[in-house]
Amino acid sequence: MVTPRRTRFESLSEGATVTTLELFFDLVFVFALTRVTDWMAEDSSAEAVLRGVLILVVMWWSWVAYSWLGNVAKADEGLIRLGMFVAMAAVFVGAITIPEAFNDLPGGLSGPVVFAVAYFCVRAVHLAMYWVCSRGDAQLRAQIVRVVPAAVLGTVLLLVASQTEGWVQTALWAAAIIGDYVGTAVAGASWRLNSASHFAERHGLIIIVALGESIVSIGIGVAELPISWPIIVAGVLGLAVAGALWWIYFDVVTLRAEHALAEAGGERQIRMARGGYTYLHLPMVIGIILMSLGLKKVLLYIGGGEGHTIADPLYGIPLAALYGGAVLYLFAHVGFTWYVLRTANPVRLVVGAVLLAVMPLVAGLPAIGTLGFLAAVLSALVAYEVHRYREVRQHVRHVGPA
Structure with missing residues (x-):
């Protein structure tokens, strides 16, 4: 039996308010902000602050993507609810990895790689959920396709940066962020705001x-x-x-x-x-x-x-x-x-x-x-x-x- 479309997502209507699931999602972002502040406070060097700002920009892009998604479909209904929880898990993994986002600590997994993969998961789930919500909307689907290269470029550059260090690593992070932001800007304005x-x-x-x-x-x-x-x-x-x-x-x-x-x-x-x-x-x-x-x-x-x-x-x-x-x-x-x-x-x-x-x-x-x-x-x-x-x-x- 084919799952009825109404159980996959429910469109948001004008005048809607923020859902409790979105507030729950924000709690993970609170943790990320606290981790960034603590990490910068431990060093307080110009390099640490610059890298902290770069982390903030990546985390912001992770959050803001779901502010747009939640304006198209209710965050606490259908498949979107599941996608939100998966994204929350990825953001949380990225947040606990913040102290190792640039410099890997001895033992365990590679912190920079884990952070980059977590970010990739956040973006991939976002685009997949948007694809579900855009069913029957050819213009919105075309917009999603146009933004995919920017998302891929950003995550690939973060993965490349995870294999470097020093100013090269910082420059690659900056390039990943600029590529993602600029790519999204030039991809058009055919999104939806309900x-x-x-x-x-x-x-x-x-x-x-x-x-x-x-x-x-x-x-x-x-x-x-x-x-x-x-x-x-x-x-x-x-x-x-x-x-x-x-x-x-x-x-x-x-x-x-x-x-x-x-x-x-x-x-x-x-x-x-x-x-x-x-x-x-x-x-x-x-x-x-x-x-x-x-x-x-x-x-x-x-x-x-x-x-x-x-x-x-x-x-x-x-x-x-x-x-x-x-x-x-x-x-x-x-x-x-x-x-x-x-x-x-x-x-x-x-x-x-x-x-x-x-x-x-x-x-x-x-x-x-x-x-x-x-x-x-x-x-x-x-x-x-x-x-x-x-x-x-x-x-x-x-x-x-x-």
Whole structure:
């Protein structure tokens, strides 16, 4: 007996919400983000941070592929549910392999090879599930066929990179990522977006996941240190920084962006979703994770961990991660706002430029002073925007996006 088509997948409808299985999938991504942050914190060299960012990009591509799939068919129905669990297993294997993604540890399997194979499985399952969902849609199937070379190129280059080391390995990773991203971009915009609200919600939730990692970094950074007033103050300041980033994203812009995405149609909507969400949300997530690395180091300094004292300044890679991560987030959010809404926000650009300019100056402050200045600047930005755009804000939040 042939299995009825309805049991293989169920199309998503406009206005649908994120499923619990997708939230479950995100928990694996939370673990991956934590592993990347911890791995970068152990070394904190420029090379380690660069490689950490490359890992983040690969993991992001693994996550974002299923945000598109889950917008075509319900993630918790039919074959798609099975595919999600298989993909989760592959992402989890990749996450536990992160410390060996570049340099294999003695004994056991080859870490770089395992990571590359796990990524291949994630992409293969994604494309297979998309093929199932595209039954009867010749245009979508043609789009899937066009994107296969990019997926194959990315995984092959990661496998080749697993047999190399040093700068050659890093360059091959970069080439794999660029090939995958560019190949997907030039393959066309004939994808399907069944629910703008679901798509926007998925990406909003992943920002929450990344911000949650920043909170975890604050807690883990002092987990084994005795509680003290400096730790309490620094913890609250770190929470203020994370809260400001939340406010910047969720207070107004995300509501207007979701409305604009729903109003768009055809290829314009697909390009808006791909450019504004798939591509421009990535630097936001990277910025938050880099900031998490900086927060983790600040709390260690303040708590007297790793031989530091409360008077020690934050400098070098940890300082660049803390301030640079916040700046990257601000700039990426400005880009997202412009791409989706065609609205410029020069104030946020100015604040980002100021943070970059003052980095050499705050490097001479104790770590808690460096964190306090960042919290003060971001909080002032939020306060200014609440006052400056209070009428627009009131309308968007309580009447409807304009």
